[in-house]
Amino acid sequence: xxxxRDKTAIVGIGETEYSRNAPVSLLSLELQAATSAIxxxxxxxxxxxxIIPGFMGPTVxxxxxxxxxxxxxxxxxxxxxxxxxxxxxxxxxxxxxxxxAQTVLCVTGWKGCSEGGIVAITEGQALPMMSVTHNFEFPFxxxxxxxxYALQAKRHIYEYGTTSRQFGAVAVAMRKHAMLNPKAIxxxxxxxxxxxxxxxxxxxxxxxxxxxxxxxxxAVVVTxxxxxxxxxxxxxxxxxxxxxxxxxxxxxxxxxxxxxLGLKKAAPxxxxxxxxxxxxxxxxxxxxxxTWNVICQLEDLGFCKKGEGGPFVENGRIELGGDLPVNTxxxxxxxxxxxxxxxxxxxxxxxxxDAGLAQVKDAEIALVTGYGDLGDGSVVILRR
Amino acid sequence: xxxxxxxxxIPDLDTKDFWDGCRHHYILVQRCRNCGTFRYYPRPMCHNCxxxxxxxxxxxxxxxxxSWTVTTHQFHPNFKPPYIIAIVELExxxxxxxxxxxxxxxxxxxxxxxEVIFDDITSKITxxxxxxxx
Numbered sequence: 001x002x003x004x005r006d007k008t009a010i011v012g013i014g015e016t017e018y019s020r021n022a023p024v025s026l027l028s029l030e031l032q033a034a035t036s037a038i039x040x041x042x043x044x045x046x047x048x049x050x051i052i053p054g055f056m057g058p059t060v061x062x063x064x065x066x067x068x069x070x071x072x073x074x075x076x077x078x079x080x081x082x083x084x085x086x087x088x089x090x091x092x093x094x095x096x097x098x099x100x101a102q103t104v105l106c107v108t109g110w111k112g113c114s115e116g117g118i119v120a121i122t123e124g125q126a127l128p129m130m131s132v133t134h135n136f137e138f139p140f141x142x143x144x145x146x147x148x149y150a151l152q153a154k155r156h157i158y159e160y161g162t163t164s165r166q167f168g169a170v171a172v173a174m175r176k177h178a179m180l181n182p183k184a185i186x187x188x189x190x191x192x193x194x195x196x197x198x199x200x201x202x203x204x205x206x207x208x209x210x211x212x213x214x215x216x217x218x219a220v221v222v223t224x225x226x227x228x229x230x231x232x233x234x235x236x237x238x239x240x241x242x243x244x245x246x247x248x249x250x251x252x253x254x255x256x257x258x259x260x261l262g263l264k265k266a267a268p269x270x271x272x273x274x275x276x277x278x279x280x281x282x283x284x285x286x287x288x289x290x291t292w293n294v295i296c297q298l299e300d301l302g303f304c305k306k307g308e309g310g311p312f313v314e315n316g317r318i319e320l321g322g323d324l325p326v327n328t329x330x331x332x333x334x335x336x337x338x339x340x341x342x343x344x345x346x347x348x349x350x351x352x353x354d355a356g357l358a359q360v361k362d363a364e365i366a367l368v369t370g371y372g373d374l375g376d377g378s379v380v381i382l383r384r
Numbered sequence: 385x386x387x388x389x390x391x392x393x394i395p396d397l398d399t400k401d402f403w404d405g406c407r408h409h410y411i412l413v414q415r416c417r418n419c420g421t422f423r424y425y426p427r428p429m430c431h432n433c434x435x436x437x438x439x440x441x442x443x444x445x446x447x448x449x450x451s452w453t454v455t456t457h458q459f460h461p462n463f464k465p466p467y468i469i470a471i472v473e474l475e476x477x478x479x480x481x482x483x484x485x486x487x488x489x490x491x492x493x494x495x496x497x498x499e500v501i502f503d504d505i506t507s508k509i510t511x512x513x514x515x516x517x518x
Contacts, residue, residue, distance in 0.1 A: 135393040136425045139511055140483050141455065141463035143391070150453035151471050151481075158451070158494045202455040202469075203489075251425055253471040253479035258451065 009235035012041030012221035018336035022215035033217035042232035050101030081372025109217025160307030168195030178330025211332035218341035240274030263377025285343035445500035
């Protein structure tokens, strides 16, 4: 099999300010993040010959027109919801390794606070793969991810004895990390008791189990390993990358086991490609739409056995200084919800040694996951 | 308000028979004529054997709660909390998202026996919901 290992590298990262009230359009935010990533590479906009835009919002045409791009050779839109940002790295790596394009921009943004919310989901921005949800979930008031995933989390609790306090350990870890991150929105410390006292949204998820609604954009630039050597920053190589899809990706109740995600299929593929084992990971950025989803992904990645994710996250193990620092930027729970592209940016910063107060000492290998729609998974393994 | 804004299902050629069944107060589920596998939500092809030869059979309407949540936050004006959403496993083996009615949230448990009741929302749309078997 053709192996993508180390054929490509992330050479530029860019982020806007993260806020709850961006005064400019989503396209403006994404253009800011994109140009900042391209400047970080040390290349000019005209050097970009591939663009992978986010799964909702601005399209490739918006970028080509605003950039005045003369020769775009490749574009694709990866429609895996929150798994798209990481899965787009797979498409970028494939395009570059095959020679179709040389330098690919992956960009994502969301005005999830000022223009998001339930109205956008149920009435305005219906996505094609959501038609089953519209017809067989919405009529019963199962309207938003927190409710769909609550049913999975409740089953996980039933099957494995996972506890709400273990969910709380995830929330506390993310908040501790956010307090070290200049871009993070949430800066107030929280305890497990605060988590337990936060109001119930939908059993078993409390307010502090839920990610933020925020405004912002993030972008990365990928190029060939060969070209990466001559650029401004130390390259961060893509060692392994994969996507995985649950059976019945559009209807959770149909799955034989609702506590397993597409990631379970993707993870072994990415690890084999990278030629490492899960124990070689120094830092992990896990798509944390809700606390339980982190626990479930840690299991599906193989950091622990199925059902042991709850105990795994306790006692500071996923905090800085613990065995496996997770979401060193604060994640979607406490930094901002940039659809996981902020997780990719953070992993690159860690491997460059630029992660500031949240730097994991001597981090050499990082893992990033995406989690989208109703359980699509994506994973990338990066090395310095 | 349009049907979409009310968040009601929009029957189409693949799903119409199911919604018609609900309107007449029974659950119709698809069974593959080739291999006998039941399936839900309604769709053209059997995921087990890929046959498109399908029959609609009347489900018993009895099942068990496979998982549940009580939503206490109001996400949409049409849905006043608290309300119970559950995945119900029917006797035929298929699972569906629905609501549990006439049930104190404190009494919910995974495995709880439930039976279908029909909620006539409009003259065209009836939703299959469930209540505990007394």
